[in-house]
Amino acid sequence: MNVLLVRGDITEQRVDAIVNAANSSLMGGGGVDGAIHRRGGPDILAECRELRGSRYPDGLPAGQAVATTAGLLPARWVIHTVGPVYSRGEDRSHLLASCYRESLNVAASLGAATVAFPAISTGVYQWPMRDAARVALSTVRQALSPGSSVNEVRFVLFDSAAYAVFEESLAETR
Numbered sequence: 001m002n003v004l005l006v007r008g009d010i011t012e013q014r015v016d017a018i019v020n021a022a023n024s025s026l027m028g029g030g031g032v033d034g035a036i037h038r039r040g041g042p043d044i045l046a047e048c049r050e051l052r053g054s055r056y057p058d059g060l061p062a063g064q065a066v067a068t069t070a071g072l073l074p075a076r077w078v079i080h081t082v083g084p085v086y087s088r089g090e091d092r093s094h095l096l097a098s099c100y101r102e103s104l105n106v107a108a109s110l111g112a113a114t115v116a117f118p119a120i121s122t123g124v125y126q127w128p129m130r131d132a133a134r135v136a137l138s139t140v141r142q143a144l145s146p147g148s149s150v151n152e153v154r155f156v157l158f159d160s161a162a163y164a165v166f167e168e169s170l171a172e173t174r
């Protein structure tokens with residue numbers, strides 16, 4: 001099992017599945033979500049709309065994950081997950097961990113071997129990068145089992161500061 005760090009844009013990753021830091025509406029937004037829908041084309045949104053109508057009439061709850069195809073992107077699937085909004089007063093890290101765990105469960109159910117994650121909740125949802133990296137890396141390490149189809153998890157960090165924080169955290173948890 002490989003966990004690796006890449007600096008770059010998640011929409012360019014040639015992996016089986018990329019994970020989208022979506023919101024409950026599944027109707028798109030800014031950040032990674034905006035980039036995925038912009039570059040992936042309208043098919044992804046059409047599938048999201050269908051999921052809203054069938055399985056998630058009230059929206060996808062924080063901590064859960066669901067897959068669509070990836071439209072024009074080089075990946076095969078997009079796994080949409082909803083991170084928690086950061087709160088100083090309440091520990092919501094179980095929801096952030098759940099995003100990683102549930103996304104890997106969905107990836108395994110699809111038979112995906114390679115999965116790319118962004119740093120969920122660290123943008124619009126304001127989770128501090130260092131803590132987010134710790135939760136992300138420790139959860140993925142624990143969630144990966146030898147029996148799973150997933151054999152590579154790639155964290156795609158958008159800027160050098162995020163990359164440096166993940167690198168440090170990876171070294172600490174190794």
Ligand code: AR6
Pocket residue numbers: 008009010011021022023028029030031032033034035083118119120121122123124125126127156157158159162
């Ligand atoms: N590739 C990789 N990482 C990226 C990219 C990209 N193309 N673009 C941004 N990031 P965010 P959230 C980084 O805000 O905090 C949306 O509007 C970014 O620098 O995308 O979970 C949704 O619709 C940051 O480190 O997601 C929701 O409403 C990280 O990805 C809300 O934002 C996550 O930032 C979700 O907020």
